[in-house]
Amino acid sequence: MRFTAHIGLGKTGTSAIQSALEEYPGSMAARGKWPTLETGDSINHAWLRQEHSEEKTKVFYNTIVNHSQKMGCDHVVWSNEAISNNPEMVHLFRDLSQYSDDLDVKVILYVRDPVKWLKSAWDQWGLVHKVLKGRYHKKSGKDNIAPLTFARWFKTWGKKTYNSWRRWKNVADIRVYKEGENVIDDFCEATELDLPRLRAYETPETSEVLSRAIYNNTYSEAVTPHKFDFYTTYGTLEQYIERYFSTPNIEEFAKMLRTSDLPITTSSTHKKRSLTAEDRNRLLDQAIIFSIEAMGRIDQLEAHVEKLTNEIEKSRDKVERK
Secondary structure, three states: EEEEEEEEEEEEOOHHHHHOOOOOEEEEOHHHHOOOOOOOOOHHHHHHHHHOHHHHHHHHHHHHHHHHHHOOEEEEEEEEEHHHHHHHHHHHHHHOOOOOOEEEEEEEEEEEEHHHHHHHEEEEEEHHEEEEOOOOOOOOOOOOOOOOOOOHHHHHHHHHHHHHHHHOOOEEEEEEEEOOOHHHHHHHHOOOOOOOOOOOOOOOOHHHHHHHHHHHHHOOOOOHHHHHHHHHOOOOHHHHHHHHHHHHHHHHHHHHHOOOOOOOOOOOOOOOOOHHHHHHHHHHHHHHHHHHHHHHHHHHHHHHHHHHHHHHHHHHHHHHHH
Protein backbone atom coordinates (compact mmCIF):
# COMPACT_ATOMS: atom_id res chain seq x y z
CA MET A 1 0.00 0.00 0.00
CA ARG A 2 1.16 3.51 -0.77
CA PHE A 3 0.61 6.81 1.02
CA THR A 4 1.45 10.22 -0.42
CA ALA A 5 1.33 13.39 1.63
CA HIS A 6 1.34 16.62 -0.35
CA ILE A 7 2.08 19.20 2.31
CA GLY A 8 1.84 22.10 -0.11
CA LEU A 9 3.69 25.29 0.71
CA GLY A 10 1.06 27.93 -0.06
CA LYS A 11 0.97 29.64 -3.49
CA THR A 12 2.55 26.64 -5.25
CA GLY A 13 -0.53 25.21 -6.95
CA THR A 14 -1.92 23.55 -3.83
CA SER A 15 -5.53 24.46 -4.62
CA ALA A 16 -5.22 23.05 -8.14
CA ILE A 17 -3.84 19.75 -6.82
CA GLN A 18 -6.59 19.52 -4.21
CA SER A 19 -9.25 20.23 -6.84
CA ALA A 20 -7.79 17.51 -9.07
CA LEU A 21 -7.93 15.08 -6.14
CA GLU A 22 -11.60 15.75 -5.34
CA GLU A 23 -12.94 12.80 -7.32
CA TYR A 24 -10.02 10.49 -6.54
CA PRO A 25 -11.30 7.77 -4.13
CA GLY A 26 -7.94 7.52 -2.38
CA SER A 27 -8.02 11.17 -1.28
CA MET A 28 -8.40 11.49 2.48
CA ALA A 29 -9.71 15.03 2.24
CA ALA A 30 -12.23 14.95 -0.59
CA ARG A 31 -14.04 18.23 -1.26
CA GLY A 32 -11.78 20.12 1.10
CA LYS A 33 -12.91 18.36 4.28
CA TRP A 34 -10.53 17.39 7.04
CA PRO A 35 -9.92 13.61 7.24
CA THR A 36 -11.50 11.66 10.09
CA LEU A 37 -9.25 9.57 12.31
CA GLU A 38 -10.03 5.97 13.23
CA THR A 39 -10.97 7.34 16.65
CA GLY A 40 -13.74 9.40 15.07
CA ASP A 41 -11.97 12.68 15.78
CA SER A 42 -11.23 15.11 12.98
CA ILE A 43 -7.72 15.90 11.81
CA ASN A 44 -7.70 19.66 12.24
CA HIS A 45 -5.35 22.46 13.24
CA ALA A 46 -5.51 21.45 16.90
CA TRP A 47 -4.56 17.87 16.01
CA LEU A 48 -1.70 19.06 13.81
CA ARG A 49 -0.29 21.08 16.70
CA GLN A 50 -0.44 18.22 19.19
CA GLU A 51 2.96 17.01 20.38
CA HIS A 52 4.14 14.04 18.37
CA SER A 53 3.98 10.55 19.89
CA GLU A 54 4.06 6.88 18.90
CA GLU A 55 0.34 6.71 19.54
CA LYS A 56 -0.24 9.56 17.09
CA THR A 57 1.68 7.66 14.40
CA LYS A 58 -0.26 4.48 15.13
CA VAL A 59 -3.64 6.21 14.92
CA PHE A 60 -2.72 7.93 11.66
CA TYR A 61 -1.40 4.68 10.16
CA ASN A 62 -4.64 2.88 11.03
CA THR A 63 -6.62 5.78 9.55
CA ILE A 64 -4.78 5.36 6.24
CA VAL A 65 -5.37 1.60 6.24
CA ASN A 66 -9.07 2.05 7.04
CA HIS A 67 -9.49 4.58 4.26
CA SER A 68 -7.73 2.28 1.79
CA GLN A 69 -9.99 -0.64 2.69
CA LYS A 70 -13.15 1.45 2.68
CA MET A 71 -12.46 2.99 -0.75
CA GLY A 72 -10.83 -0.10 -2.28
CA CYS A 73 -7.80 1.97 -3.21
CA ASP A 74 -4.18 0.93 -2.56
CA HIS A 75 -2.80 4.48 -2.93
CA VAL A 76 -4.01 6.96 -0.32
CA VAL A 77 -3.27 10.69 -0.73
CA TRP A 78 -3.60 13.63 1.64
CA SER A 79 -3.01 17.21 0.48
CA ASN A 80 -3.00 20.02 3.02
CA GLU A 81 -0.97 23.24 3.09
CA ALA A 82 -1.47 23.70 6.85
CA ILE A 83 1.02 20.87 7.39
CA SER A 84 4.01 22.68 5.90
CA ASN A 85 4.44 25.14 8.76
CA ASN A 86 3.97 22.55 11.50
CA PRO A 87 7.12 20.97 12.97
CA GLU A 88 5.18 18.21 14.75
CA MET A 89 4.13 16.81 11.37
CA VAL A 90 7.77 16.42 10.34
CA HIS A 91 8.16 13.93 13.19
CA LEU A 92 4.92 12.18 12.27
CA PHE A 93 5.79 11.55 8.62
CA ARG A 94 9.36 10.61 9.45
CA ASP A 95 8.11 7.96 11.89
CA LEU A 96 5.28 6.91 9.58
CA SER A 97 7.77 6.12 6.80
CA GLN A 98 9.43 3.60 9.14
CA TYR A 99 6.30 2.33 10.86
CA SER A 100 5.40 -0.63 8.65
CA ASP A 101 6.92 -2.48 5.72
CA ASP A 102 3.40 -2.68 4.30
CA LEU A 103 3.20 1.08 3.79
CA ASP A 104 5.33 2.98 1.27
CA VAL A 105 5.33 6.64 2.34
CA LYS A 106 6.15 9.60 0.11
CA VAL A 107 6.03 13.25 1.12
CA ILE A 108 5.95 15.94 -1.58
CA LEU A 109 6.54 19.66 -1.14
CA TYR A 110 6.88 22.32 -3.85
CA VAL A 111 9.04 25.41 -3.52
CA ARG A 112 8.72 28.45 -5.73
CA ASP A 113 11.11 31.20 -6.79
CA PRO A 114 11.07 33.63 -3.82
CA VAL A 115 10.33 36.69 -5.97
CA LYS A 116 7.28 35.06 -7.58
CA TRP A 117 6.17 33.51 -4.29
CA LEU A 118 6.47 36.76 -2.34
CA LYS A 119 4.38 38.70 -4.85
CA SER A 120 1.64 36.06 -4.88
CA ALA A 121 1.74 35.50 -1.11
CA TRP A 122 1.64 39.25 -0.35
CA ASP A 123 -1.39 39.65 -2.62
CA GLN A 124 -3.11 36.70 -0.96
CA TRP A 125 -2.19 36.98 2.73
CA GLY A 126 -1.17 40.60 3.01
CA LEU A 127 -3.94 42.25 0.99
CA VAL A 128 -6.81 39.92 0.02
CA HIS A 129 -6.68 37.87 3.23
CA LYS A 130 -5.13 40.22 5.75
CA VAL A 131 -3.32 38.05 8.32
CA LEU A 132 -1.63 40.81 10.35
CA LYS A 133 -3.04 43.55 12.50
CA GLY A 134 -2.45 47.07 11.28
CA ARG A 135 -3.77 49.55 8.77
CA TYR A 136 -2.39 52.02 6.26
CA HIS A 137 -4.03 55.07 7.81
CA LYS A 138 -4.29 55.79 11.51
CA LYS A 139 -4.72 58.85 13.68
CA SER A 140 -1.66 59.73 15.71
CA GLY A 141 -2.04 58.66 19.31
CA LYS A 142 -5.30 56.84 18.67
CA ASP A 143 -3.93 53.51 17.50
CA ASN A 144 -0.81 51.72 18.71
CA ILE A 145 -0.87 49.15 15.90
CA ALA A 146 1.84 49.74 13.31
CA PRO A 147 0.68 50.41 9.72
CA LEU A 148 0.57 47.34 7.50
CA THR A 149 3.44 47.39 5.02
CA PHE A 150 5.09 44.76 2.86
CA ALA A 151 8.29 44.98 4.92
CA ARG A 152 6.45 44.35 8.21
CA TRP A 153 4.39 41.54 6.66
CA PHE A 154 7.58 39.92 5.32
CA LYS A 155 9.44 40.08 8.63
CA THR A 156 6.46 38.96 10.71
CA TRP A 157 4.81 36.37 8.47
CA GLY A 158 6.18 35.94 4.95
CA LYS A 159 9.78 34.99 5.72
CA LYS A 160 8.82 32.38 8.31
CA THR A 161 6.13 30.86 6.09
CA TYR A 162 8.38 30.52 3.06
CA ASN A 163 11.30 29.11 5.05
CA SER A 164 9.10 26.42 6.56
CA TRP A 165 10.09 24.17 3.64
CA ARG A 166 13.61 23.87 5.07
CA ARG A 167 12.53 21.66 7.96
CA TRP A 168 11.31 19.08 5.44
CA LYS A 169 14.67 18.65 3.67
CA ASN A 170 15.39 15.13 4.96
CA VAL A 171 11.78 13.98 4.92
CA ALA A 172 10.14 15.19 1.72
CA ASP A 173 10.74 15.12 -2.00
CA ILE A 174 11.37 18.86 -2.52
CA ARG A 175 10.24 19.77 -6.03
CA VAL A 176 10.49 23.09 -7.87
CA TYR A 177 7.23 24.79 -8.84
CA LYS A 178 7.73 25.69 -12.49
CA GLU A 179 6.19 28.97 -13.60
CA GLY A 180 3.91 28.69 -16.61
CA GLU A 181 3.50 24.92 -16.33
CA ASN A 182 0.62 22.97 -14.86
CA VAL A 183 1.78 21.70 -11.47
CA ILE A 184 -0.60 18.73 -11.75
CA ASP A 185 1.53 17.30 -14.58
CA ASP A 186 4.51 17.22 -12.25
CA PHE A 187 2.43 15.90 -9.35
CA CYS A 188 1.11 13.04 -11.49
CA GLU A 189 4.66 12.22 -12.59
CA ALA A 190 5.83 12.11 -8.97
CA THR A 191 2.90 10.02 -7.70
CA GLU A 192 2.13 7.89 -10.80
CA LEU A 193 -1.49 9.05 -10.56
CA ASP A 194 -3.63 10.14 -13.50
CA LEU A 195 -5.59 13.19 -12.35
CA PRO A 196 -7.64 15.74 -14.31
CA ARG A 197 -5.58 18.76 -15.33
CA LEU A 198 -7.43 21.49 -13.50
CA ARG A 199 -6.59 25.01 -12.48
CA ALA A 200 -7.98 26.68 -9.39
CA TYR A 201 -7.97 30.14 -7.83
CA GLU A 202 -6.39 32.07 -10.65
CA THR A 203 -4.83 35.38 -9.60
CA PRO A 204 -7.60 37.99 -9.16
CA GLU A 205 -7.62 41.15 -11.23
CA THR A 206 -5.58 44.10 -9.99
CA SER A 207 -8.76 46.09 -9.43
CA GLU A 208 -10.10 43.42 -7.06
CA VAL A 209 -6.85 43.09 -5.11
CA LEU A 210 -6.62 46.87 -4.72
CA SER A 211 -10.27 47.16 -3.68
CA ARG A 212 -9.84 44.43 -1.07
CA ALA A 213 -6.61 46.00 0.21
CA ILE A 214 -8.25 49.41 0.67
CA TYR A 215 -11.28 47.88 2.36
CA ASN A 216 -9.36 45.42 4.59
CA ASN A 217 -7.08 48.13 5.88
CA THR A 218 -9.91 50.17 7.27
CA TYR A 219 -9.77 47.46 9.98
CA SER A 220 -6.92 47.30 12.45
CA GLU A 221 -7.47 43.57 13.06
CA ALA A 222 -6.95 40.68 10.65
CA VAL A 223 -9.64 40.42 7.94
CA THR A 224 -10.74 37.27 6.11
CA PRO A 225 -11.85 37.54 2.46
CA HIS A 226 -15.52 36.75 3.12
CA LYS A 227 -16.08 40.25 4.58
CA PHE A 228 -15.54 41.81 1.16
CA ASP A 229 -16.83 38.94 -0.99
CA PHE A 230 -20.25 40.55 -1.42
CA TYR A 231 -18.76 43.55 -3.20
CA THR A 232 -17.06 41.38 -5.81
CA THR A 233 -20.51 40.44 -7.11
CA TYR A 234 -20.80 43.94 -8.54
CA GLY A 235 -20.38 43.92 -12.29
CA THR A 236 -19.26 46.53 -14.81
CA LEU A 237 -21.37 49.49 -15.85
CA GLU A 238 -22.05 47.69 -19.13
CA GLN A 239 -23.38 44.69 -17.19
CA TYR A 240 -25.68 46.94 -15.20
CA ILE A 241 -26.88 48.55 -18.42
CA GLU A 242 -27.70 45.07 -19.72
CA ARG A 243 -29.45 44.09 -16.50
CA TYR A 244 -31.60 47.18 -16.00
CA PHE A 245 -32.18 48.52 -19.49
CA SER A 246 -32.60 45.26 -21.35
CA THR A 247 -36.13 45.00 -22.78
CA PRO A 248 -36.19 41.79 -24.82
CA ASN A 249 -39.12 41.45 -27.27
CA ILE A 250 -40.54 44.81 -26.24
CA GLU A 251 -42.38 45.01 -29.57
CA GLU A 252 -44.13 41.71 -28.84
CA PHE A 253 -45.26 42.97 -25.44
CA ALA A 254 -46.44 46.22 -27.04
CA LYS A 255 -48.72 44.23 -29.35
CA MET A 256 -50.64 43.00 -26.31
CA LEU A 257 -51.54 46.62 -25.54
CA ARG A 258 -52.83 47.52 -28.98
CA THR A 259 -56.58 47.52 -29.54
CA SER A 260 -58.78 48.38 -32.50
CA ASP A 261 -59.98 51.56 -30.84
CA LEU A 262 -56.45 52.90 -30.25
CA PRO A 263 -55.86 55.75 -32.74
CA ILE A 264 -52.26 54.72 -33.51
CA THR A 265 -51.42 53.08 -36.80
CA THR A 266 -47.62 53.21 -36.94
CA SER A 267 -45.25 51.12 -34.80
CA SER A 268 -42.08 52.68 -33.47
CA THR A 269 -38.83 50.71 -33.14
CA HIS A 270 -37.30 50.41 -29.69
CA LYS A 271 -33.82 51.92 -29.42
CA LYS A 272 -31.61 50.21 -26.85
CA ARG A 273 -29.92 52.47 -24.30
CA SER A 274 -26.13 52.70 -24.39
CA LEU A 275 -23.56 54.24 -22.07
CA THR A 276 -22.03 57.32 -23.68
CA ALA A 277 -18.75 58.96 -22.69
CA GLU A 278 -20.81 61.84 -21.25
CA ASP A 279 -22.82 59.37 -19.13
CA ARG A 280 -19.67 57.71 -17.87
CA ASN A 281 -18.08 61.06 -16.94
CA ARG A 282 -21.27 62.09 -15.11
CA LEU A 283 -21.30 58.81 -13.14
CA LEU A 284 -17.63 59.34 -12.27
CA ASP A 285 -18.42 62.88 -11.07
CA GLN A 286 -21.20 61.54 -8.88
CA ALA A 287 -18.98 58.78 -7.45
CA ILE A 288 -16.19 61.23 -6.60
CA ILE A 289 -18.56 63.77 -5.03
CA PHE A 290 -20.31 61.06 -3.01
CA SER A 291 -16.99 59.60 -1.82
CA ILE A 292 -15.73 62.98 -0.62
CA GLU A 293 -19.02 63.75 1.14
CA ALA A 294 -18.99 60.26 2.70
CA MET A 295 -15.46 60.88 4.01
CA GLY A 296 -16.69 64.08 5.67
CA ARG A 297 -19.65 62.31 7.25
CA ILE A 298 -17.43 59.46 8.47
CA ASP A 299 -14.91 61.92 9.98
CA GLN A 300 -17.73 63.69 11.84
CA LEU A 301 -19.19 60.34 12.95
CA GLU A 302 -15.81 59.19 14.25
CA ALA A 303 -15.43 62.46 16.16
CA HIS A 304 -18.85 61.96 17.77
CA VAL A 305 -18.05 58.33 18.64
CA GLU A 306 -14.72 59.38 20.16
CA LYS A 307 -16.47 62.04 22.22
CA LEU A 308 -19.08 59.58 23.46
CA THR A 309 -16.39 56.98 24.22
CA ASN A 310 -14.46 59.50 26.30
CA GLU A 311 -17.61 60.47 28.19
CA ILE A 312 -18.41 56.79 28.88
CA GLU A 313 -14.87 56.16 30.12
CA LYS A 314 -15.01 59.22 32.40
CA SER A 315 -18.33 58.03 33.82
CA ARG A 316 -16.89 54.54 34.37
CA ASP A 317 -13.85 56.01 36.16
CA LYS A 318 -16.14 58.03 38.48
CA VAL A 319 -18.16 54.92 39.31
CA GLU A 320 -15.01 52.91 40.02
CA ARG A 321 -13.61 55.64 42.30
CA LYS A 322 -16.81 55.58 44.33
